[in-house]
Amino acid sequence: MDLEGYAMYEQFGAIVDHKKKNVTFKLFLPDASKDPRQYEGGGLPNITRISVLGDFQTPKSKRWDENNAIELTPTDYTDPRDNVVKGVVYTAQVEDLPEGFYEYKYRVEFKNAEPRMVSDPCGRWDGASNQNSGFVIGGESAEVLPISSRSPYKDWRVYELMIDDFTAGYRDKNEAPIQAIVRKLDYLQDLGINAIEFMPWTPWSYSGEAADTFSWGYNPVQHFGVAHRYVNNPKEETSKLVYLKQLINECHARGIHVIMDAVFNHADAAPPNLGFPYYWLYEEPADSPYVGQFAQHDYFRDLDYGNRCTLDYVRDACLYWIDNFQIDGIRFDNTLGFYQADNRGHGLPKLLTELRAGLSERDQKNFALILEHSWDYDAIDVTNKVGATSCWYDPFRARSHEFLGCQSVDTPVIAASIMRMLDTSLGFDLGRTPTPYLENHDHGRIICAGGGRDNWRRTQPYMIALFTCAGAPMIYNGQEFGSDHDVPDEGADRIIPRPLDWSFVEHDTGASLHKIYRTLMRIREEHPALRSPNFAPSIWDEGQTQFNRQGLGFDQERALVVYRRWNDDDDVSEQFFVALNFSDAAQEVDFEVPHSGPWRDLLSDKTVTPVEGRIKTEIGASWGAIFYRKK
Structure with missing residues (x-):
C-alpha cells in the first residue's frame, strides 16, 4: 500500500x-x-x-x-x-x-x-x-x-x-x-x-x-x-x-x-x-x-x-x-x-x-x-488564526440589506458603516481573502430587500460594489436574473423547494440584471487591481459624514460613496476610482485623481478628463461608475 x-x-x-x-x-x-x-x-x-x-x-x-x-x-x-x-x-x-x-x-x-x-x-x-x-x-x-x-x-x-x-x-x-x-x-x-x-x-x-x-x-x-x-x-x-x-x-x-x-x-x-x-x-x-x-x-x-x-x-x-x-x-x-x-x-x-x-x-x-464562522467581523480573526484561505464575509450582505430595507424620511439611505463593509480586506493577513456576497442560501434575496423586482435598480450600486471590492465575490443561484423566492429566518417555510424560474432570464428585469452581472464579471476578470487588497480611504471614522478633502469616502446627505482601488504589479499597474450613487436622483461627484487622464468609465465606456486634477461628473440614480486608468 x-x-x-x-x-x-x-x-x-x-x-x-x-x-x-x-x-x-x-x-x-x-x-x-x-x-x-x-x-x-x-x-x-x-x-x-x-x-x-x-x-x-x-x-x-x-x-x-x-x-x-x-x-x-x-x-x-x-x-x-x-x-x-x-x-x-x-x-x-x-x-x-x-x-x-x-x-x-x-x-x-x-x-x-x-x-x-x-x-x-x-x-x-x-x-x-x-x-x-x-x-x-x-x-x-x-x-x-x-x-x-x-x-x-x-x-x-x-x-x-x-x-x-x-x-x-x-x-x-x-x-x-x-x-x-x-x-x-x-x-x-x-x-x-x-x-x-x-x-x-x-x-x-x-x-x-x-x-x-x-x-x-x-x-x-x-x-x-x-x-x-x-x-x-x-x-x-x-x-x-x-x-x-x-x-x-x-x-x-x-x-x-x-x-x-x-x-x-x-x-x-x-x-x-x-x-x-x-x-x-x-x-x-x-x-x-x-x-x-x-x-x-x-x-x-x-x-x-x-x-x-x-x-x-x-x-x-x-x-x-x-x-x-x-x-x-x-x-x-x-x-x-x-x-x-x-x-x-x-x-x-x-x-x-x-x-x-x-x-x-x-x-x-x-x-x-x-x-x-460568525456573521460578523470576528470571523476574520479566526480565519487568520487557523490558517484558512477565506471566510464568508457576511457584513457585506447584512449592511446592504439593512440599508435597502430600512429607509424612511428620517433615516439616511446609507450610513458611515458602509465604508467598513466595503473595505473587505481590512484585518485579513496577507494571502487570505474574504468571500463577500449580497445573498446566499441562508438569508433573503437582495431583490426582495430592495422592494421587489419592480425596484431592482436600487440594488445596482451594491452589485457594482460587490465586484469592485477585494475578495472572491459570490452570487447565489438565480441572483443574476432577480430570483425573488425569499427565505424566512425561521419556521416551516424556511427549508422548502424554491425552483429557479429560468424564464426570468428573458424578462425585462431579469435580462437587465443578467447583462449587468455579466458585465461586472468580465470587468472583474480583466482587471487584476480589482482583486488586490488595496482600498482607500481605509479605516473610515464613522463620525465623519462627508467626503474627505480629496473627495473620497462617504457623503451621507447625498448617499454617495467614492473609493480608490489599485495594484502594485509592475507588469499590469492599474488604478480605479469607484463612484456609487445610492440615491434615487442623479448626483455630481468631485474628487481628486493622481493623473490628468483621460479616465475611462468601464460601465458606460465613456471617458472623463480631469479638470485641475479632479474628476467632476454626474452619476445616475442608483448607479455608479468605475473610472479606470493604467499607470
Whole structure:
C-alpha cells in the first residue's frame, strides 16, 4: 500500500472490486483500550455480533434475507501508517455478484440492548429508502481530471448552487439532477463565473423514500457518500457516483473550480436508528466518541473534536473527496461548533493543520479552505488564526440589506458603516481573502430587500460594489436574473423547494440584471487591481459624514460613496476610482485623481478628463461608475 497521503477511513465501507465482481464490507470501531489516543470521552460499543444483509443476498429478486445475514468477522485493525492497533475492523466478503446497484445495512447485536439496523458510516452511496447504504457492481467508470490551472482564491468568481432548486425547472424525468447541471455549465461560463460552490451533496436524514425527502443537506448522516436524490436516474442505476465525476470533469474542462460545501460540525441522528451510524453503533449512543458537544452547540448531534477518532474521520472524508473527485476547495459549514479560541490542538485549527499537510503531500496548490464562522467581523480573526484561505464575509450582505430595507424620511439611505463593509480586506493577513456576497442560501434575496423586482435598480450600486471590492465575490443561484423566492429566518417555510424560474432570464428585469452581472464579471476578470487588497480611504471614522478633502469616502446627505482601488504589479499597474450613487436622483461627484487622464468609465465606456486634477461628473440614480486608468 502506498502510504503517502494515507486516509484510514477511506479504506472502510463497501469496497468493490469491479473486475472480480465482489464486495468487501469493512466496518471500523475505535478502541481506546488498544490505542488511548483514539478518544478520551466515550466508551466501548458492547457489540456481540455484526452481520450484513441487503438485496445483494438475492440479486434476482432483490429480497433481503433476514434469516441468512452474513456475519462480519472482527479483527484488530493496525494502521499501516504508524503500525498502531487503533481498534477493531469487522469484515465480510461477498463474491460473484451480477452488475447492479445494491442496498444494505448492518444488523448490530449488543450485550444488553435490542439489535439495531444501522447504515454504513463510510458508505459511498445513499440508498433509495429507509436510510440504507448502497454500492454498485459494474457500470460506467470515470477518472476525475484536476483543473488545468488552479487560480489563487482571490481570482475566483463564485456561484453558490443548490442542486435541486437549480435543476428542478428543466431536468428530464430520466435524468439525475447532477447530470442536468452539466447542461447549464455553458450558461454559467458565459455568465462569467469560474467557481461553483455546491451546497451539500452528501446524504441527509430521511425515514421513508429518499426521492420524497427535500433538504438543503445541512443535516448530514454520512460524509463519504452522495445523496440518492441527486444521482438517481431511474433508467440507469449503476452510474450514480460517475455522474458527479463527470460533472466535475465538465466544470474543470471549462476552467470552473469546484467547491464542496461540507458539514462537519454536526450530524443528524433520530430514533429509531436513523441518521449518523457512528451514533447508533454503540449500545448506549451517549458512549459514542464521535458525538458530543465540543464548542458551541447549535444543531442535531455535535461531533466531538475532543476525541482523535472524530478528527481522523473528518480529515479522511476531506481527503477522500480531494483524492477521488479532485475538488478545488472546501467550504466548512458552521465552524463555530468546532472552534475553541484557546485550543489549537483540537477542532478546527488541528483539522486544517493536518489538511494542509495532506495537501502539501499531494502537491495541491491554491486549494481553498473556506470558513462559515460568525456573521460578523470576528470571523476574520479566526480565519487568520487557523490558517484558512477565506471566510464568508457576511457584513457585506447584512449592511446592504439593512440599508435597502430600512429607509424612511428620517433615516439616511446609507450610513458611515458602509465604508467598513466595503473595505473587505481590512484585518485579513496577507494571502487570505474574504468571500463577500449580497445573498446566499441562508438569508433573503437582495431583490426582495430592495422592494421587489419592480425596484431592482436600487440594488445596482451594491452589485457594482460587490465586484469592485477585494475578495472572491459570490452570487447565489438565480441572483443574476432577480430570483425573488425569499427565505424566512425561521419556521416551516424556511427549508422548502424554491425552483429557479429560468424564464426570468428573458424578462425585462431579469435580462437587465443578467447583462449587468455579466458585465461586472468580465470587468472583474480583466482587471487584476480589482482583486488586490488595496482600498482607500481605509479605516473610515464613522463620525465623519462627508467626503474627505480629496473627495473620497462617504457623503451621507447625498448617499454617495467614492473609493480608490489599485495594484502594485509592475507588469499590469492599474488604478480605479469607484463612484456609487445610492440615491434615487442623479448626483455630481468631485474628487481628486493622481493623473490628468483621460479616465475611462468601464460601465458606460465613456471617458472623463480631469479638470485641475479632479474628476467632476454626474452619476445616475442608483448607479455608479468605475473610472479606470493604467499607470
